[in-house]
Amino acid sequence: MTKLIKGVKLRLYPNKQQQAQLWQMFGNDRRVWNLMLDMTKQRYQNNPSSHFVNEYGMNYLLKQLKQEYPYLKDSDATSFLVVNHNLVQAFKMLFKHRGGYPRFKSRHAAKQSYTGRSVCIVIAKRRMKLPKLGSIRTSKTSQAVNGKIKRYTVSYGPTGRYYLSLQVETVTPEALPxxxxxxxxxxxxxxxxxxxxxxxxxxxxxxxxxxxxxxxxxxxxxxxxxxxxxxxxxxxxxxxxxxxxxxxxxxxxxxxxxxxxxxxxxxxxxxxxxxxxxxxxxxxxxxxxxxxxxxxxxxxxxxx
Incomplete structure (x- = not known):
């Protein structure tokens, strides 16, 4: 039986406390991105012949960052791994002349998001359990029930709404007659x-x-x-x-x-x-x- 990866997008309805937690997580991911990018720029300016810090090296620095900035512990730890991966991929595209230099992220941007690889669980028809957030109300979760959630992304759009995008591994649907x-x-x-x-x-x-x-x-x-x-x-x-x-x-x-x-x-x-x-x-x-x-x-x- 073959499997496929499909995307499922749900609407989120967080309460006041969860909204504050979400904005803290958005800020933490943005903070890690900006710190890693600034470290890379400073390293190159001080020694242009130095080797580029790869993804493994950035992940090794996360423990020190959490000690220096304790509020980073309020986020899903896997989201920082995704941030480092995306930053390294951006530099790889730069080195291949297929993209521009990565930019610092602003808290005033109209869209905010973070991505994690931790386990998400469907607990009811309109309820999901997310890391650090606990039980949160969503739109219908029927598309995510019979599948394995590989990755999730929580985003805040310019319309003022929260969304949850899921990467779900599921079996290939039956062919139509x-x-x-x-x-x-x-x-x-x-x-x-x-x-x-x-x-x-x-x-x-x-x-x-x-x-x-x-x-x-x-x-x-x-x-x-x-x-x-x-x-x-x-x-x-x-x-x-x-x-x-x-x-x-x-x-x-x-x-x-x-x-x-x-x-x-x-x-x-x-x-x-x-x-x-x-x-x-x-x-x-x-x-x-x-x-x-x-x-x-x-x-x-x-x-x-």
């Missing part, structure tokens, strides 16, 4: 696709949500510009007390509002495509689609 039908799909611009049977599949439409997202995107840009000007004027006229862009909450509220509309559009589009593709797979055994990018058609005014 054969229908003996074959279809060809022609991808278009006016219609999403047209089948060889003459059936048309319309494009996804969310005009009102797109209009609201555009409006709040404009408000966000305008408010952020106003806040930037106000910060510069204040810092120029007051040398004793400095202000930061994050001290102004008006543009941040607009950022969250436009992110919510954009998330609703993305969710509805994903739901529409999932339902369409599921219906096609159940109806046909062989589906042939032309190798064509619809976006490139729009660049050619004669075709579009």
């Amino acid at each position: 054969k229908t003996g039908k074959t279809v060809g799909l022609d991808v278009g611009i006016a219609d999403l696709a047209i089948s060889s049977d003459g059936e048309k599949f319309g494009t996804f439409n969310a005009k009102w949500l797109e209009k609201q997202a555009t409006k709040w995107q404009s408000k966000y840009s305008h408010r952020k510009y106003q806040a930037t000007v106000a910060v510069r004027q204040w810092n120029h006229n007051h040398k004793d007390v400095k202000m930061d862009l994050n001290d102004y909450r008006n543009w941040q509220r607009a950022q969250k509002q436009k992110a919510r509309y954009q998330q609703r559009i993305a969710n509805q589009r994903q739901d529409y495509l999932h339902k369409l593709t599921t219906a096609l797979v159940k109806k046909y055994d062989v589906i042939v689609i032309e190798d064509l990018k619809a976006k490139n058609l729009q660049k050619n005014h004669h075709l579009a």
